[in-house]
Amino acid sequence: MAPQAKLSVPTIGNLPHAHRLPVTHREVVRTFSKLSRQSLLSLAQQWLSRKTRDFCRPYLYADQDPDLGDDDAQFDPAHSYEELQEIYKELGLRKGGRKEVVDRMLEGDWRNGISMYQLATAEIQYLLDHPGALRWNAKRLAKIQHSKTRVKDMEVTNDSEHLPRFQAQTFMANLARELSPLMKGHYLIIRIKTMPLTLLRVYIHDSPYGTESSVATTDTHAPDGAKSVFFVWPDGSPFVYVSVATHMGQVVGEEARHLRDIVLHAIPKAFSRPSSRYELQNTNFTARTLQALLTFRGPGKSNAAAGGWSIFADNSFSQNALDFLTAPRPVETGNGASKEEPSSENKAGKGHPKRILVQGETPEVKRRKEIAEGRFGTSAKENDGQGIERFEVRIDDPFPAIFNNGVRQEDAALAQPSKRGRKGRPSLLDRSLEEIAESQRDDTWAPDVRVTFQGSHVFAGIRQLVEQGVIDGEKMPGWMTGEAAVTVGAVKHGRIRTKGSVPGV
Structure with missing residues (x-):
């Protein structure tokens, strides 16, 4: 009698750790091809430890089928877990490429498949490496509370x-x-x-x-x-x-x-x-x-102290936050060295010599750097690990009324429908029906003007432009320093708008 075929029945259970994926599965190939040699060796030692052996079982000598044989196999199976651990220790001690370790894993020690637990730890390892x-x-x-008592501010209190x-x-x-x-x-x-x-x-x-x-x-x-x-x-x-x-x-x-x-x-x-x-x-x-997220949306004080307000969150002051007498800060010189800024006792004045400027630095350059430090505080530093790659704002200021032959030009522009259509998925910066109705009630017209800053560290780049004199640091609006702590927002009258006590749009 022929054996009865197995039936697959829908269940409500989770996928267990021990479920295996074939080594040719696209998820396995995609993940293992991105990991470095050192990360692969570290994962192998983790999978061979005692606490994970139940769902990371490798292919050992005892698993061989005597009827089939493994004469064509590229790697001979190990006899025990301890032998495998020694093999991967030796791989870590000598130089080599990543492909050598990947082939050893997928075609040798775990040729029967990669478990769900192994795939999960491999993806997490790649995330930590990059x-x-x-x-x-x-x-x-x-x-969820009553709408009038709902807490939505960004500051984390006790x-x-x-x-x-x-x-x-x-x-x-x-x-x-x-x-x-x-x-x-x-x-x-x-x-x-x-x-x-x-x-x-x-x-x-x-x-x-x-x-x-x-x-x-x-x-x-x-x-x-x-x-x-x-x-x-x-x-x-x-x-x-x-x-x-x-x-x-x-x-x-x-x-x-x-x-x-x-x-x-x-x-x-x-x-x-x-x-x-x-x-x-x-x-x-x-x-x-994740470091930028911890800075702007973490457990510390920096959530509500971005931009120039960061001086109040980095312990620059004494216990009194209003005490503006700070310790002398080191000034970087041209050759990478740093020297302490003269204290108030050594500043230029009656009976005191003039302050010594850094070599090659003019008074105008020094003034621009002081303005940038005052506007950005201790934030927006290059290579600080807190970079924002994209910052988008929509300008909601109404267009100024200009009369031409007794007719306001903004009324004529409002009467003409916009010929520019936006394709693709809707953006968070698109005006809602309530905002359009509010503009019509105020009898004003605001053009759809959007500004996008993009780079490896947007606010550090703006700070450098202030120091170089490209942007006027004194007239620059506060939202360009990142003090609103948002990456998408609507600006009106020089400030990021808030909706329900949440800054942004």
């Missing part, structure tokens, strides 16, 4: 009633319960040792089946139904960082965004409990580095 690989969007986890209690196992169980009826997922939550962060990686499998054969499909023409989304929680902070892109370095389609939004909506529900419901609020801040 902090700017993903774009992050900062959200605020806030308790009052932590709005913060839910975070217990990893309970949160993971609640999150899986919210997502299991819609999709299958693999979850891994770890603690980042180098920064005060907790990272959650969610592998989304858009299928009702959670079998190993369903996850291991290698059809390159099929839609990419598996996606990885990252969430980061800083310690003692109500903010949550969400990865904007699902694949590191890959183009994200509408289906991927939809799957990510489903997971995003389940996060506050997993924190909620009876009589205590939470929601994720937008904070209009996007960055590529």
Whole structure:
């Protein structure tokens, strides 16, 4: 009698750590091809440790099938875990390329497949090796209250009633319960040792089946139904960082965004409990580095002290924040050395010699640097790890009325429909119906003027332009110094507008 075929039945369970993907799977090839040699060797030692052996089992000599044989195999299987550990230690001691380690892993020691746990740790390792690989969007986890008492300001105070209690196992169980009826997922939550962060990686499998054969499909023409989304929680902070892109370095389609939004909506529900419901609020801040997110949306004082106000958050003053007598700061010289700035006792004046200028620095250059320091404070320094790559603003100031033959020109411009159409996805800077109605009630017309700053460190670049005299630092508006702590905003009368106490748009 022929054996009965196995049936795949939809389940509500999660994808376990031990589920394997074939070594030819596109996710495995994509991830392993980006890791460095040192990172691969570190992961191999981690997978061979005792606590992860249950779901990172390698191919050993005892797993050989005597009927099939492995005569054509490029790598001979090891006899024990200890032997494998010694092999990878020897690989780490000698020089070589990354391909040597990748071939050893995928074609030798883990030729039977890479487990879901191994793929998750490999993606997290790549994220730690390349902090700017993903774009992050900062959200605020806030308790749903009455609209008049809802807390939306960016400052983090000692009052932590709005913060839910975070217990990893309970949160993971609640999150899986919210997502299991819609999709299958693999979850891994770890603690980042180098920064005060907790990272959650969610592998989304858009299928009702959670079998190993369903996850291991290698059809390159099929839609990419598996996606990885990252969430980061800083310690003692109500903010949550969400990865904007699902694949590191890959183009994200509408289906991927939809799957990510489903997971995003389940996060506050997993924190909620009876009589205590939470929601994720937008904070209009996007960055590529976690260090920048910790600076502008973290647990410290810098959330509400950006730009020139940063001097009040970096302990430059004594205990009294209004004490403006600071210690002498070192002044960089042309050859990279630094010397202490003369104190108030040595300043030019009656009975005191003139202040010695840095070699090659004119009084005008020194004045511009002092203006830049006053406008930016201790922020916007090059290579400070807090760079903002993109800053967009919409100017909402009304167009000045100009009369021509008794008719205001702005009325004629308002009567003519705009011929410029915007294609693609809607932008956060697009005016809402309420804003259009408000402009019509005020009988004013504001042209759709948008300014975009883009670079590796936008505000550091603006600071350098001030120091070089390209931008007038005295007349420059405050939002150009980054003091609003947003990456998308609407400007009116020289200030970033706020909506519901949230700066931005």
